[in-house]
Amino acid sequence: MQKRVRAGVIGVGRMGEYHCGAYTEIHYVDLVGVADVNAERLRVISERYEVPGYTDYRRLLDKVDVVSIAVPTALHHPIAIEAMKRGVHVLVEKPIAYSLEEAREMFRVAEENGVVLCVGHVERFNGAVQELMNIVQEPLLIESRRLGPFSPRVAKDSVVLDLMIHDIDIVLRLARSEVVDIDAVGLSYYSDMCDVANVQLKFASGCVATLTASRVTQHKIRTMAVSEKDFYVFLNFTEQDIHIHRQAYSEAVRLKDQLRYKQSSIIEQVFVHKGNPLKLELMHFIDLAMGNSKRIVSVEDELKSLKVALKVEEILKEKGVIKGH
Numbered sequence: 001m002q003k004r005v006r007a008g009v010i011g012v013g014r015m016g017e018y019h020c021g022a023y024t025e026i027h028y029v030d031l032v033g034v035a036d037v038n039a040e041r042l043r044v045i046s047e048r049y050e051v052p053g054y055t056d057y058r059r060l061l062d063k064v065d066v067v068s069i070a071v072p073t074a075l076h077h078p079i080a081i082e083a084m085k086r087g088v089h090v091l092v093e094k095p096i097a098y099s100l101e102e103a104r105e106m107f108r109v110a111e112e113n114g115v116v117l118c119v120g121h122v123e124r125f126n127g128a129v130q131e132l133m134n135i136v137q138e139p140l141l142i143e144s145r146r147l148g149p150f151s152p153r154v155a156k157d158s159v160v161l162d163l164m165i166h167d168i169d170i171v172l173r174l175a176r177s178e179v180v181d182i183d184a185v186g187l188s189y190y191s192d193m194c195d196v197a198n199v200q201l202k203f204a205s206g207c208v209a210t211l212t213a214s215r216v217t218q219h220k221i222r223t224m225a226v227s228e229k230d231f232y233v234f235l236n237f238t239e240q241d242i243h244i245h246r247q248a249y250s251e252a253v254r255l256k257d258q259l260r261y262k263q264s265s266i267i268e269q270v271f272v273h274k275g276n277p278l279k280l281e282l283m284h285f286i287d288l289a290m291g292n293s294k295r296i297v298s299v300e301d302e303l304k305s306l307k308v309a310l311k312v313e314e315i316l317k318e319k320g321v322i323k324g325h
Contacts, residue, residue: 012042121169139226179201188321231245
């Protein structure tokens, strides 16, 4: 029989509310409380989910087995440390921290206290991404686009830590090789923290990845494309679907006084189980906390994606694109 798990959420802004909703959809989980320093927002969420609300998150920690932390990035470290020292398993939204030193300390405290620490890279649990991991073996070129409009709630983080880190995480797992070169360009428009970034990663295997993230684009786009020797894979994160193009060819066709190009390929649509990625992420987190599963990403790999993202930020700071932090 599945043991019931008591869950809480610290930080009930937009992302925190998503966590509340997802916890209530897991039949063996009881959402027992929420915390936020914004008393009015706390009241709304507390009433909506019919659970106690606390302006001091510490009052919540003695009542839960697991907790999601969805507060501003600068607060991840102290709150997660406090929770883990109290024996609470923690899932902290990405990015885990603004420095590798803080991130390493958080994982060290988790180990010392015998608890689980997970980072909220929700795209790992997108059904299309999981299928992509099975399909791609020797990538030559990876291209990602994660574009959308600006939201003031994320102005304190660069577009690299806010959006691109999802794709960095996926690309590192797909390439299965060490990064040997990084270059980046970008621009700041709405904030001092870089609102557009284009990054090129080169791997020891020879694979090249180009990642673009934007929050100045008035249309939401979430795609990734991978080229291998004999096929091309296109993934749409939002639709959770994948198409594989094989045996492509192109030819010139003359029609009267016009010259047109014809292209053709065999296209396969991959079946993808379209579950709720956040719910699946929380279920995996709880399974880890209860000792019923193993990590899909090692602690070292968690640190690698942050390390690359911080290196990109460092390059953009040197070029004067990032002026904050």
